[in-house]
Amino acid sequence: MPDATEEVPEQLLRLAEAYGVVPDYWGFDGTHLLVAPHTLIAVLAALGVDASSPERIDVSLAHVRDDPWRRALPPVMVVRQGESPQVPVHVQDGDPVQVWLELDPEAGGGRREVTQLDVYTEPRTVDGQRIGRATFELPSDLPLGWHTMRAEGPSGPARCNVVIVPDRLELPEQLREGRAWGFMAQVYSVRSRQSWGVGDLADVGELAWLAGRRCGADFLLINPLHAAEPAGPMTPSPYLPTTRRFVNPLYLRVEDIRETAYLSAADRSLVEWAAESVRSLDDDDGPIDRDAAWTAKRNALEVVYAAPRSTARQAAFDAFRAEQGEGLEAFALWCALTERYGTAEHWPAPARDPASAFVAAAKLELADRIDAHCWLQWVCDDQLAAAQRAARDGGMSIGIMQDLAVGVHPFGADAWALGDVLATDVGVGAPPDMYNQKGQNWSQPPWRPDAVARAGYLPYRDMLRTVLRHAGAIRIDHVIGLFRLWWIPQGAGADQGAYVRYDHDALIGILCLEAARAGAVVIGEDLGVFEPWVRGYLADRGILGTSILWFEKDAAGAPLAPEAYRRLALTTVTTHDLPPTAGYLAEEHVALRERLGLLTEPVQVVRRAARQERAAMLDALDRRGLIGPDPSEREIVEALHRFVLATPAVLVGVSLADAVGERRAQNQPGTDTEYPNWKVPLADGSGQLVGIEELFDSARLRSLVAALQHGA
Template sequence: MPEPTPPVPDALVQLATTYGITTEYESFFGNQETVSATTLVALLEAMGVDASSPERIDVSLAHAKDEPWRRVLPPVVVVRERQTPRVPVHVTHGDPVDVWLELDPEAGGGRRRMTQLDEYTEPRTVDGRLVGRATFQLPGDLPLGWHTLHATGPSGDARCVVVVTPERLELPPHLEAERAWGFMAQLYSVRSAASWGVGDLADLAEIMRLAGNRCGADFVLINPLHAGEVIAPMSPSPYLPTTRRFVNPLYIRPEDIRETAYLSAADRSLVEWAGEPVRTGGTDTGPIDRDAAWTAKKSALEVVFAAPRSAARQDAFDRFRADQGEGLESFALWAALCEEHGQPGEWPQGAHDLSSPFIARARTELAERVSFHCWLQWVADEQLAAAQRAAREGGMRIGVMHDLAVGVHPEGADSWALRDVLARHVGVGAPPDMYNQQGQNWSQPPWRPDALARAGYLPYRDMLRTVLRHAGAIRIDHILGLFRLWWIPDGSSPDQGAYVKYDHDALVGILCLEAARAGAVVIGEDLGLVEPWVRGYLAERGVLGTSVLWFEQDAGKPLPPEKYRRLALATVTTHDLPPTAGYLADEHVAIRERLGLLTEPAAVVRRQAQDERDSFIDLLDDRGLLSDDPSEREIVEALHRLILRTPSVLVGVALVDAVGERRAQNVPGTSDEYPNWRVPLADGVGNLVTVDELFDNPRLRSLVAALQKG
């Protein structure tokens, strides 16, 4: 018999709970699981907390209890509008203190003096000093924004961030009055005759304008555009970026940069020659080669960067660089270091310490390359702005809908520049479930809840602001990560992890604040095992959920459309499933069988898939949406007409469904076994569909007509 798991000491449980680590959880299979002491010690270490012995645990517990009393002010205060929270202020017992609030300039600025409450708290001896607590109450009429609380007195000066967030992110009036529909696209896969091997921001602008003008679409949801590696090999997955804040320059169209038009004939030839190997006119049916595309583009972009800019253009670049601040400079320096020294794992000593003499020298020695990578972000920002402008000119009410990935590459720019707020020696993943019985490890370093709060949530805010600059909406992948994440210590199997809780009021509140300022709608990807209270909470805050038709079932039967949530983006499929035509043809079973991913006999899985498909077709029949002998195209269109009968305020149509594509963009659980995230858009018989012909595609036009018919 296996040895029983030794009990976890109560003091360790108390310490882990203090830092938000869940010591017990309910598994996918309904069992109550206890996290091992080994895992708890490792996760505490990742937060900088020593729990290596009973004595160290006692010391760390005492430190955690004293820590709030060591600080004059809390690290950050996040409240909803109209709330009047009490703020503790700690000073040497008996010292006076003056407290006031400096209001956010974006909210009108000004100063508000705080009044101390007549409350007594017993003083506490901390580090040999008797510390008293004064309590101040924030007023309930503070404007939304990022304010600064100041405290001054004989005990010293202190400040902290006070964030006032919306009670609820209200829908735009046009969505309150009428639902919106739009396309969902993997941008890299949708190419034109002018593309450099991958779909780019110029292609996006074309898609936005034509989807609005010709189809009446109101948005296009695109894959995350986050920056990837700057040297080969570049990860094909848009969900494993090096940073979530900045854009992958792979999506830049060199010819659309203003300075390109004024190049000399010789330099113009260099740009054109660089593009020739990858500009295939959209006829290459093979997997998308990001490395080849980036090698060609970087060569051309270096030529354009070296060209002179007008005074006004240089001023615009300088202002962009100043506005994006240290975050942009650090990302650009990381990119320059990669070019100079290779992958981060190969960097010399001192290169991973931002305060080292090595980095100080690198800022000077690599200044030109740093400027180049800052310029790339400026150019990408301009082309993103042009895409959103094209959407509006095409009549779209929302426009670009960005996708925010869960995390970042463990050796990426964010992991390097934000190391103080990201946990080390752990990865994010998921515990075991029926599809992955050993669990999953995505190898992405998570935010440290305590460190992020100490930073006033500014890294999180800056990321959101940059992504939302030219967006009408944002989708948050795995929004459950704003509530809790499954942390796995390095060297442990995915099932040997634990959930770590986050201050969801703060994270969701700040998301709503930044979206409100940007005028954007927020959609949370809340698929899978999400507790009902979480969905209720998000709806209360005005964050839309996600409803995928195949997953919307009740007791094994399709959920009737009228029972869908109103506050949701409803779709037939998602990028982790085959296109609907492929799903109807059991492609999801065939490919998993071919790759050895099935955990049950193929015949059993096929029968289950057939039963599921039949149940949905029966529902379509019951609703009068099918003829007696429907074709594949008719079934696909009927499924989309079915979700139009839901109350959901947003409806998404995958471009792959619109053209009859059968191949999946991604097969979860695979890497090299399948060309994930590298499949160019094609129709049902494998013919490529380019941006130039997309909106004349007969199948797309038929689906749009079916949507308009309702």
């Protein structure tokens, strides 16, 4: 834990405050903890700030004080609709300046003048030049959108993004008075007889259609579909992608690509041979083998990619590529380089710089591979659209609920292409909590708050647009990361980090804008250690929270009464970081953590607490008449879901694993290879695999759905 006896110099505290680095925090057990000085220095270094000596700290403080005066315009302005903030414009002292707005074409376009105010500010000498400040005021009636502010005068031209965002993201009409419920699924684990060993986007479409048509479900929450490595071993975790903007083509259904139907007999045989090599994996109850599935699928996709496309199809591909722009081209180039050189950490040094002559030459040499990876994203986009159509055709009011991971792989595409807006030499994680008592390090490079603002938040916007493109809702994993993130210096333990603050008004505002344009509901996973005011802020902005039954306690530590739950939330019995409910009731979360050495308390203490928790929950169910004497496991699971339905929550989620009686966890936080994280195929309580063909005829699922319908 941090050494509270180390005194932090006052100047270091001031510098940390200037860059949003928080020198203290409250632990999960209510203790006040101080961040060690060496951690503050390391985190500041990751922000490009030298705090290695008292003299360097003084220089850095002077620099940050003058920095706003070095720019004619702010790097970006994110403004709530209806507000009219003042804008500081810096020019050579005495120079005139004209400022105007070019409106977003999606908001109607046009030009608006910006009024200068009669506000005097004392000029300042910065870097040997006398700099003056003129003050302008934005109009209060600007439409929502991404506008451009321009300044022109003798001091030179300048521009910045002005993003007008909704004050609040409104719920769709059906949720303003009512509620919706849906299933939660790990896509890769839910397979059909047509899968290639891994659940795919066609399976998602069928699952959503059947859930809507046969069960009355309104949404299907799925794991992140973000892209993984295009060659070599594939990282199993969907929460450690190479990029959050693009999709993992592992999830493609090869047979559903239009060109597959027109292959020659010889080429069709190649596709069928590839499928046959992994089709048996659909019946394998062992850990899911992504690498085998992707090897076979990639071979087949190469055949389909080489097939001719019709004029209209080629035009559609070209249009998609143009629309996605430089972000897609950079990702495709990274994929091509990965195919050639392997994992990015082993690339030749010049290849690690996207702006190098080496990379420019490689871009020409690898043009066909770049085209192939762009094509993969195009067919992914097509199949995602089809899945959402199937969900809505099945009667779902929301449809597919996408999941946005916290961050990206340290050697992935985003770390390479967006290196100027991501911090290096730190990883993102979480301080210790009651379920992960050593803390967590997710090894992900975070956004640099200053750099992503200087980029006008465009990388953030583009990421959101892709994820929202074919979604009726989006879940933001660890939404607290839009307020602050736990930065862990390289080589330090997960408990030796510090929080770094972000401009949450800007990040949440842009999220609301892009979700409003997409017509999507937004859910923030606001679990773990967070500041109390955050939940209220998110609710005010129209962002739903997350309530997990096992985590909701009253002041005495007893299960929270359903009536006391939040309305503006997605409420569920369990989450993917816990065993399914049947396993949780059997204390398998304790046994697993003991076996893996993750406990920091004696196992007897942890097991006793788990049994007390279970007893308290059964007592709560009994008091409400939801269970009788000596209830079975199935009856308890159904009662817990009826308990959740008694809450006012606008969204209720049901894990598919709970619906079939699965007991094994999908993920054990704090582990890597010690447990088959993200590789567990869907099975029932006896370990029998459950495919999509059998899923909705499962007696246990039908019984749970009936209980939900009765409870509603």
